[in-house]
Amino acid sequence: MDTRRALLDALEDGPVSGPALAAELGVSRAAVWKAVEALREEGFAVESTPNGYVAPAVPAYCAAGIEFGLDTPYRVEYHESLPSTNDRARELATGGAADVAVVADEQTGGRGRLSREWVAPSGGVWLSLVTRPTVPAARAPLFTLAAAVATVDACREAGVDAHIKWPNDVLVGSEAEGEHASGSDRSGRGGRKLAGILTEMEGEADRVSWLVVGVGVNANLDPETLPAGATSLRAEIGADTDRRRFAATLLERFAALAETADRSDRILSAWRDRASTLGRRVRVETPTESVVGTAVDVESPGALVIDTGGGARRVHAGDCEHLRDAEE
Ligand code: BT5
Helix, strand or coil, X not given: CCHHHHHHHHHCCCCECHHHHHHHHCCCHHHHHHHHXXXXXXXXXXXXXXXXXXXXXXXXXXXXXXXXXXXCCCEEEEEEEXXXXXXXXXXXXXXXXXXXXXXXXXXXXXXXXHHCECCCCCCCEEEEEEECCCCCHHHCHHHHHHHHHHHHHHHHHCCCCEEEXXXXXXXXXXXXXXXXXXXXXXXXXXXXXXXXXEEEXXXXXXXXXXXXXXXXXXXXXXXXXXXXXXXXXXHHHCCCCXXXXXXXXXXXXXXHHHCCCCCCHHHHHXXXXXXXXXXXXXXXXXXXXXXXXXXXEEECCCEEEEXXXXXXXXXXXXXXXXXCHHHC
């Protein structure tokens, strides 16, 4: 473990002196001091007190801030601004990296599914995780479901009653409220869109090489700066959220679920518990057709089962609208 990370872990337990840390880690006092300086440069304001180094009362939203107290194998790479955290994560993945979360305060070229634009001004939580799970490529959609569960849990901890709309939208509120979703994209239908997920991967049939799970959450943003039909944590709560804690919760929940991906039942049941799609009349636009019916279940690795009246259909990808009776 590197000195910087060891120092972050040690700071969790209260003041720690330079000499004590040097002895514990078997490094020089100069190396400890250098690690402290590195943390400070990143924006993590370690204080020097007579009892030793102390963590800042309110850790900033930066790599060390998010890693402080983070109980996962992930390290964090933080940027003030990036075109897209998914693009940076893909770059790291193709270079062989694993277990890195790329976080940016702002994205200038954020991407949604199917090359759609994702609006991502400063103040949101824009995060992409690189992992290399040892599962067949066919199981990759489970990680999107796990990310949706983790995102909902982080939103609920922040005080917003969010739910999942199949496959990967995190929404607040109900039916009528997402109606103003723009243009041909009606993916907000079913509530106001708080977050979206974009998973990308490379692999052979028998195994995933890398997986990039990109999550965008409208955190401390005004809805006026977002597309129609969108909402934010700030708008829902009326106050700003500690993005450091939010990102850490999301990563911890995701890590715990991802560990269970060799069996799909835990992720699926967590997803069902948080989804608003099941039991609803839906219209799913797949790449080839439109399927209308009642959503009855989600099956591994992420297919929506729709009762069309003429039998059950399974759809694996598409945009889902929650319908009201009059709309069929
Ligand atoms: C998604 O696509 O919902 C996936 C969004 C993933 C964004 C994250 S941010 C971190 C990482 N880096 C990236 O570059 N991307 C990921 P989709 O279901 O296709 O929805 C896209 C549609 O949502 C757009 O066509 C808009 O109508 C709408 N939209 C765009 N920006 C939005 C926002 N900030 N909040 C709510 N809706 C938005």
